[in-house]
Each structure stands twice: as structure tokens, then as C-alpha cells.
Amino acid sequence: MLKRQFLSLSLVALGLAHGVALAQTVAQTPDGLVKQVSTEVLDSIKADKAIQGGDTQRILALVDAKILPHVDFDAMTEFAAGKAAWSQATPDQRARLQDEFKVMLVRQYAAAFAQVRDQTIEFGRVVKSPDNPGEVIVRTKIVGQRDPVPINYYLRRTGDAWKIHDLDVLGIRLGLSYQQQWMPIIKAKGMDALIAELAQRNKSAGARG
Incomplete structure (x- = not known):
């Protein structure tokens, strides 16, 4: 339960912003990317009552469009x-694991988006x-x-873009917390x-509904 709360807090953080339009050049920096994604996500939440109400299909579309690319x-x-399990997994297993992981995250986004009120970052x-050389950390509160x-937020440069690959909430690395469960x-x-x-967890939670 506590880990789910930590994840929800991290997703709220990605959905909050100062409300300032960001220039494309700013978005090329790690902190600029986090700010830009936050702005776009928050604007989308405010403009869509279905997302605010927890519509998983609308949330999935938002996640696909605004968050997962980064x-x-x-x-x-x-x-x-x-790494060992991943290297031994078949392409089909990798795809299915990512699909279920994605659905689980969408469920957490639904809970997180419902918490957005007047918070800022x-x-x-x-x-x-x-x-890790080449990795940077964007500190937020x-x-x-x-x-x-x-x-x-932990980011690495992938090609010409910075990408988020892990989060630390209240001193707990979320990727590590999943690893300890999985x-x-x-x-x-x-x-x-x-x-x-x-x-089964996703089905029981109604995440696909």
C-alpha cells in the first residue's frame, strides 16, 4: 500500500507544473523536459473531465501521447x-510483461490524477x-x-533526447521497489x-475497463 502511495505521488509530480509555456530549446535540458511534460499533462487533465473521473482509456491515451515518449x-x-531474467525472456514474454506493466501504471495514473488540486512543483x-556516468538527476519537491x-527524476541521454528511466520518491527508488516485488x-x-x-491484479482492479 505504501509503495502504491509513493508511485501515485511520483505520477502527480509528473502531472503538475508552474503553468509556464516552455520554449523548445529549454525542453532539450533534463529539467526542461520534466517541466514541459508536467505542463502538457496538467493542461490535459484540467481540460478533460473524463480523465479527472478516472476514465482509463482516456488516461491511457494521455500517457501514450504525453508521457511514454519521454x-x-x-x-x-x-x-x-x-537483467538476468530480462536477457533470458523471449520477445513475446518481454512484450507481455511490458503490456501488463503499462496497464498497472495507467491504473496508478488514474489514482494520481484524482489527487491533483492546487499543488505545484x-x-x-x-x-x-x-x-552512473551520463545519468543526471532532476531534483523536485x-x-x-x-x-x-x-x-x-533519473534521466539518461538516448540518441538526441533525454529520457526518464527511474524515480526516487521520499528516498525510495521505484524501479528497485518493483524489482524487489518481481x-x-x-x-x-x-x-x-x-x-x-x-x-490478474490488473483484471481484479478493473484496470482494463
């Missing part, structure tokens, strides 16, 4: 599954990652709640069992 979803899924410094919530299932039962379990 996320290295392959890297995020690989990290959550573990404060942006801190962009720093180099101490662990959600303000407008009882206590500021620190959220850090890897025991993969080790004990295999990749197909993990995919089936995620599919």
Missing part, C-alpha cells in the same frame, strides 16, 4: 525484472548521478500538501508466472 520504458521494465538543481514531498516471483515460478500475476 520514458525509457524498455530500460525501466528491464531493471524491474532484473519546486525544481532544484540538476546533478550528475554518483553511480511537491508543495501544497502538509509536508513537501521530495521526488527525484524477482522473487520470477526466481520461484518463472517469467510467465509474474506476467500472469500482474494480469
